[in-house]
Ligand code: SAH
């Protein structure tokens with residue numbers, strides 16, 4: 001299997017140069033292009049000789065992914081559709097705000113969890129992304145939009161089902177790309193075995209749990225049973241992570257009309273979050289062509305107020321991006337519609 005240059009560490013670069021009879025200082029130059037400038041393509045590494053560039057391109061995916069399409073919304077959110085080396089597609093999104101640039105990164109091609117409201121899970125899982133491919137999302141995004149302030153693994157896929165590759169990605173971002181773990185968030189649908197491994201990393205990464213319901217009965221209307229865990233187990237695992245990482249966690253709550261948007265849901269959710277020192281982030285549902293609907297604005301406002309009355313902290317996801325492709329996975333879904 002061809003390795004990815006984006007995931008090569010300084011030691012591996014040194015070994016590569018030695019084995020291919022290039023002087024050791026060349027490894028330092030590649031390292032600097034990669035980890036300081038986020039340049040993965042040897043052709044852009046201006047101070048390398050042609051034979052080394054050619055050797056790198058032959059021996060590595062450098063890079064394996066290319067930008068296939070860019071959709072820019074009026075508020076400057078850029079969604080990049082990336083074509084992988086095997087012609088699969090994923091998305092990464094660059095979201096600027098006044099103060100910060102945030103990248104939303106994918107972890108899998110498709111998703112096996114299959115939440116009923118989500119475009120990413122509609123056709124199941126095609127394959128995991130390698131660490132090199134996730135790091136390429138970061139590098140390609142950085143070359144296009146600048147170095148981000150925050151990274152959120154909230155694109156296509158369930159990262160904790162691709163734990164080993166995600167762990168390499170996270171550790172490489174911190175150790176090689178010098179990205180603060182406090183500025184990285186991993187979002188999970190509540191895959192408890194993966195959450196336990198995440199806790200064992202013991203680094204200050206942030207956790208977002210896509211809870212969407214404060215009770216198992218409501219949750220069963222949104223997430224198929226195959227990879228769904230009980231709310232109590234998910235919260236226990238999130239508490240363990242909060243302790244290990246020394247961070248508060250966030251409960252993500254996608255509000256869907258008539259399913260999880262009643263005052264009773266709000267009350268129960270608020271109490272749960274308050275008891276566990278968690279923040280709540282409300283995401284008004286983005287309709288993706290299925291049967292689910294976004295609740296009316298008044299219902300969303302009331303839901304938020306009911307939570308506030310419980311004393312819990314709540315924010316609302318600022319809605320960015322063009323309406324038709326705002327939700328994760330929708331650009332890829334449009335691209336592959338009918339294809340698979
Ligand atoms: N698999 C992980 C991370 C990717 S999904 C997870 O589920 O957490 C990231 C977030 O986008 C989840 O909270 C999910 O509920 C939300 N989401 C997916 N489709 C959506 C849609 N159509 N409208 C609003 N939020 C959506």
Ligand code: SF4
Nearest residue numbers: 111113115118121189
């Ligand atoms: Fe997968 Fe997350 Fe979408 Fe659920 S919401 S199908 S876990 S990407």
